[in-house]
């Protein structure tokens with residue numbers, strides 16, 4: 001993975017020293033809250049309902065075992081012994097004291113991590129496919145490009161005060177595991193007819209109050225033009241993006257109001273002007289960054305592992321876990337292991353310090369020290385020999401991390417909601433816990449098959465409810481929590497915003513309503529092999545509406 | 553529509569140093585225990601509390617003070633809004649590792 005050079009170390013170190021001084025001045029009274037608030041936000045420090053929250057960037061979701069151990073240590077030393085992995089491949093600590101945050105940032109800098117640009121109207125942590133570098137279906141590893149974008153966008157003076165926050169995601173290939181069509185810029189690695197690598201560029205996707213699937217801006221962008229073209233998009237947005245209304249300030253609104261052709265013409269004009277300038281990326285620079293992300297030396301192995309087959313024959317739980325949590329690797333004999341952070345009845349995305357340490361140990365022992373964080377709030381060991389799967393599984397069982405539910409109904413995305421978040425209208429976590437309990441039996445989940453539920457505690461949609469096959473949005477109705485159901489959303493290459501089925505449900509009703517939706521699906525699917533989303537696309541919302549609200 | 557009856561109020565804020573939820577007490581200090589909160593009979597009288605809270609904010613003791621409505625049962629105050637009940641009592645879910 002990427003290794004900081006002297007410049008990076010000095011840059012992050014200087015930033016920590018600066019913030020340490022700012023915190024000291026705040027605590028001594030030299031800075032008022034009005035003066036301090038923008039400074040703390042620039043360093044990822046929010047004030048939530050019960051405490052400060054520190055949001056730490058995990059660039060493109062890649063973590064080393066050493067970094068994971070540091071996060072575990074910080075959780076144990078400065079927080080309550082746990083952390084929360086988010087949909088933006090960040091980690092949030094929910095209980096740090098302001099006085100301790102400079103020390104936390106110093107500790108993070110030791111392992112080349114920081115919280116810069118995890119808040120504010122700037123370019124946020126660039127996210128990527130969590131199987132990057134390992135996926136059998138990728139054109140190229142998206143992370144070198146994400147790293148190039150990270151370096152370019154870090155404290156970029158022109159883009160530090162954009163109309164609104166700006167999010168970029170990159171997918172390594174056609175199958176989109178990074179939700180690129182719901183980002184301000186989505187990049188998909190492609191090959192042109194000549195076999196050259198480049199990007200298909202999407203723009204203006206987003207969730208929140210006004211969800212849009214992205215517009216397709218450009219079919220092929222040569223890799224050498226990545227920065228010049230991105231800078232051109234940002235310039236057009238910076239100029240024309242609305243600053244008069246916070247709710248209309250994202251680039252999606254500019255796209256909606258100005259139209260694709262106008263924006264494209266502006267972007268292309270700026271691009272032509274700057275493409276041969278300093279932002280042009282020579283192949284040597286790209287290769288230098290790519291070298292940091294080289295695949296570990298994976299010794300050749302037979303595609304089918306005898307050890308795995310033997311273990312599966314003896315242990316049905318292991319076999320079930322392999323079926324759901326293990327993904328094909330580009331190198332035969334290897335696999336990517338997804339570690340579910342969705343224990344039945346637990347809190348999505350939470351991991352204790354002990355669990356973080358356990359994952360780090362397994363990564364060192366069996367996975368070349370590499371860990372990934374997915375936007376679905378799970379962890380991944382990207383390179384594991386199939387021969388070692390049983391040992392990894394046993395380690396996960398011991399750490400209470402072996403839930404076999406990836407892609408199934410209990411593998412939900414859940415935002416913190418009203419239990420933590422100052423912006424929330426309703427709680428998300430307890431609703432998710434009850435749904436998880438209701439559907440947690442393995443046979444039941446397996447029978448239902450692939451189904452993504454996503455829950456947000458307010459319209460900001462951090463829980464991606466718009467793109468859930470079943471989405472749940474918490475709203476406030478005269479002081480009462482109410483939950484609105486949407487159906488048919490999807491975050492992948494068949495991107496769609498879910499449709500609201502009807503009036504919301506109370507806390508007491510919502511789990512029953514989800515059960516009704518699932519039962520309806522099971523009744524009308526063409527067979528067990530037809531997934532929920534396919535049934536929905538085939539038949540539409542009508543039977544679900546009738547089941548929920550009666551025929552009209 | 554009839555105006556809702558004027559409800560009792562307490563003053564809440566977050567402590568600067570660690571962000572914890574606190575309430576303004578009788579002796580104009582801050583307590584993390586809702587039971588120690590000074591109860592003002594109505595929004596108008598809570599104004600005085602807000603003033604003293606703003607002094608605490610200026611002194612760097614607390615951040616963002618504001619008044620919230622409470623209902624009184626046997627002299628004990630309970631915030632009217634769910635958000636404020638959660639702030640007072642903590643998350644409604646386990647807010648720490650499962651295994652201690």
Ligand code: SF4
Pocket residue numbers: 415416417418421422423424425456457458459460461462463
């Ligand atoms: S969706 Fe709303 S409630 Fe949930 S984390 Fe985002 S802002 Fe908070």
